[in-house]
Amino acid sequence: MAAAARASGLVLSRPVTFVTGNAKKLEEVRAILGNSIPFQSLKLDLPELQGEPEDISKEKARLAAIEVNGPVLVEDTCLCFNALKGLPGPYM
Numbered sequence: 001m002a003a004a005a006r007a008s009g010l011v012l013s014r015p016v017t018f019v020t021g022n023a024k025k026l027e028e029v030r031a032i033l034g035n036s037i038p039f040q041s042l043k044l045d046l047p048e049l050q051g052e053p054e055d056i057s058k059e060k061a062r063l064a065a066i067e068v069n070g071p072v073l074v075e076d077t078c079l080c081f082n083a084l085k086g087l088p089g090p091y092m
Helices: 003-008 023-033 053-068
Strands: 016-019 039-042
Touching: 016 023, 016 053, 023 039
Parallel strands: 016 039
Antiparallel strands: none
């Protein structure tokens, strides 16, 4: 277990799976998390969901957690312009 996780009292029975096939996203997460929590990466073919950004992220995490049978971290990006009333949003 990582020292930071031990210090915070966080106990993980297995690593968190960061769901991505994108090497740049993985590099960014490694830079942010460092050794604070144990994690691994895995590319999953999840459905492209429709809805509000928060709902999409929650459902994506739920589906991924079922697939790996454990804790996951997902990232979903959307681009919203006020002048376009929030478009394109998650549909880019």
